[in-house]
Amino acid sequence: MKTILVVAESRQNELRPISLEVISAAQSVREADDKVVVAIIGQQSESYVDDLSLKGVDEVVAVKVSSEDFDADIHEAAVTSLMENYTPDVVLLPHSVDSLGYAPTLARKGNYGFATDVFKLEYDGQDLVVTRAGYNEKVHVEMDFPGKDCVILTIRSSVFKAVEESGSPSTTSLDMTNIGSRCQNVRYVEPEGADDIDITSVDFIMSIGRGIGEESNVDEFREMADLSGATLCCSRPIADSGWLPKSRQVGQSGKVVGNCKLYVAMGISGSIQHMAGMKHVPTIVAVNTDPGASIFTIAKYGIVGDIFEIEEELRTHFE
Amino acid sequence: MKILVAVKEVASLDDDFEIRDDQLDVDEDFLLYELNEWDDFSLEEAMSIKERSDTEVEVVVVSVGPDRVEESLRKCLAKGADRAIRVWSDEMEGSDSITVGRILAAVAEQEKPDMIFAGVQSSDNADASTGIAIASYLNWPHTAVVAGLDYTPGANKATASRELEGGLGQEVEISCPAVLTIQLGINTPRYASLRGIKQAAAKPIDEVSLSDLGLSAEEVGADAAFSRVRRMYIPEKGMATMIEGTTAEQAAKLAQIIKEFKGEA
Numbered sequence: 001m002k003t004i005l006v007v008a009e010s011r012q013n014e015l016r017p018i019s020l021e022v023i024s025a026a027q028s029v030r031e032a033d034d035k036v037v038v039a040i041i042g043q044q045s046e047s048y049v050d051d052l053s054l055k056g057v058d059e060v061v062a063v064k065v066s067s068e069d070f071d072a073d074i075h076e077a078a079v080t081s082l083m084e085n086y087t088p089d090v091v092l093l094p095h096s097v098d099s100l101g102y103a104p105t106l107a108r109k110g111n112y113g114f115a116t117d118v119f120k121l122e123y124d125g126q127d128l129v130v131t132r133a134g135y136n137e138k139v140h141v142e143m144d145f146p147g148k149d150c151v152i153l154t155i156r157s158s159v160f161k162a163v164e165e166s167g168s169p170s171t172t173s174l175d176m177t178n179i180g181s182r183c184q185n186v187r188y189v190e191p192e193g194a195d196d197i198d199i200t201s202v203d204f205i206m207s208i209g210r211g212i213g214e215e216s217n218v219d220e221f222r223e224m225a226d227l228s229g230a231t232l233c234c235s236r237p238i239a240d241s242g243w244l245p246k247s248r249q250v251g252q253s254g255k256v257v258g259n260c261k262l263y264v265a266m267g268i269s270g271s272i273q274h275m276a277g278m279k280h281v282p283t284i285v286a287v288n289t290d291p292g293a294s295i296f297t298i299a300k301y302g303i304v305g306d307i308f309e310i311e312e313e314l315r316t317h318f319e
Numbered sequence: 320m321k322i323l324v325a326v327k328e329v330a331s332l333d334d335d336f337e338i339r340d341d342q343l344d345v346d347e348d349f350l351l352y353e354l355n356e357w358d359d360f361s362l363e364e365a366m367s368i369k370e371r372s373d374t375e376v377e378v379v380v381v382s383v384g385p386d387r388v389e390e391s392l393r394k395c396l397a398k399g400a401d402r403a404i405r406v407w408s409d410e411m412e413g414s415d416s417i418t419v420g421r422i423l424a425a426v427a428e429q430e431k432p433d434m435i436f437a438g439v440q441s442s443d444n445a446d447a448s449t450g451i452a453i454a455s456y457l458n459w460p461h462t463a464v465v466a467g468l469d470y471t472p473g474a475n476k477a478t479a480s481r482e483l484e485g486g487l488g489q490e491v492e493i494s495c496p497a498v499l500t501i502q503l504g505i506n507t508p509r510y511a512s513l514r515g516i517k518q519a520a521a522k523p524i525d526e527v528s529l530s531d532l533g534l535s536a537e538e539v540g541a542d543a544a545f546s547r548v549r550r551m552y553i554p555e556k557g558m559a560t561m562i563e564g565t566t567a568e569q570a571a572k573l574a575q576i577i578k579e580f581k582g583e584a
Contacts, residue, residue, distance in 0.1 A: 104449075182493065311568075314570040
């Protein structure tokens with residue numbers, strides 16, 4: 001019998017959806033007599049208990065702390081305390097910005113096994129074996145944790161299907177409002193371009209990446225998008241350079257384009273962060289000079305070629 | 320005042336790479352080394368703080384790795400870092416992200432910087448753990464994925480903007496000295512000037528070993544790591560249907576896909 005502790009995540013008074021995916025990851029290695037404990041940490045932690053009362057969860061622990069906003073020191077102390085109470089064999093956290101702020105310190109202090117961005121868990125006899133990617137997603141790596149009694153993992157998003165069916169776990173409260181902090185929330189800042197078009201609602205996107213080379217080349221793709229009726233979007237480097245507003249960025253730190261049905265990727269090699277925002281699109285057409293570009297592994301159609309030449313020819317069909 | 324910038328030389332893969340016979344890593348012949356993309360931004364952030372500061376700020380870059388890492392450190396010096404430290408002993412081979420954090424923390428204990436920057440993650444392994452591990456060994460305040468920073472060298476507080484999922488930002492006030500992991504896009508990294516490249520040749524790269532740091536062989540390397548590689552393999556991947564032909568034919572097919580989608584064809 002083993003105990004799996006899942007640490008759920010909230011932000012701005014909402015449970016983050018990845019929490020339910022991490023519970024699903026716990027289910028993927030759960031055996032009949034195992035115990036799954038889900039913890040939620042925050043000032044209002046009790047308000048999330050209902051949403052976390054899901055099938056296959058044995059206990060929900062609401063940890064009350066002094067701040068509703070994420071704080072690395074507070075989370076570390078709270079999870080440390082939970083680990084003392086429950087002595088879990090496995091601790092699962094979302095692979096998120098918040099978790100990355102404290103998971104390494106947890107592992108280091110307890111000398112626990114540790115791996116991040118994990119997308120598969122399984123047991124080989126008594127040994128936990130996890131899989132993550134390496135060399136910029138070009139290889140997969142199976143890892144194990146010899147000699148470790150407890151293993152802390154961060155779980156990749158959009159891999160495990162969120163658990164939705166409700167259950168009836170027991171609930172517990174824990175007061176840890178006495179933990180101090182060295183890093184305080186000042187304010188949240190909504191992304192710039194909030195008055196721009198909402199790219200999560202459009203169905204046809206033409207998206208540009210590093211392949212466009214220079215800012216002066218953006219205009220011809222803007223025209224092409226207009227001519228064909230597409231919304232012009234981009235990958236991270238284009239927004240970082242300020243060539244398109246952040247509101248047009250597709251990906252993990254941009255937007256997930258949930259309603260898009262046709263996505264034409266021009267000069268985008270396809271980082272895992274970008275693909276997280278668009279890999280679900282039913283028809284992806286990728287144009288790239290590099291036949292080995294990752295984007296071709298998820299695209300429906302691929303064109304190995306120069307985006308400028310393709311754009312010039314494409315234009316003749318819409319003018 | 321001093322800012323310590325932790326950098327990593329990352330490996331990218333040749334197109335037709337092969338896995339080693341022991342299935343634990345890629346055959347070394349297929350590895351191409353370069354400075355981690357995130358680290359360009361960390362270094363630039365330190366350099367811009369140095370150049371804006373009224374007080375003197377020393378920017379020191381540090382990396383854990385064998386001889387070849389000197390090339391990446393030289394590039395950092397060419398961009399204006401004052402000094403570089405290369406840490407290596409054969410016992411460090413196989414160190415994981417947290418163990419590298421232990422080594423870098425030992426360097427920080429000797430250097431006593433006012434601030435430490437590390438990239439959010441490395442492009443090869445993407446563990447996203449080393450920076451926070453440094454903070455853990457030092458017991459310093461820390462925050463991850465910083466995409467904006469307001470910091471005056473020597474101040475006991477800094478305001479950092481964390482980049483959260485979905486483009487949301489969060490400003491936090493953090494006590495200093497601290498460890499910040501720096502995100503892409505926080506600034507626009509400079510290119511090295513010809514003058515910088517010339518000057519870099521004369522700047523020192525200190526070589527530091529395990530014993531110089533007061534660490535023991537048991538504290539570093541594969542045996543001290545928090546995980547072990549069991550097997551590495553090339554995953555089966557999907558592949559797009561490739562549209563062949565001349566550029567005009569490829570574009571015509573793409574036009575057809577677009578028109579069919581719009582119900583015009």
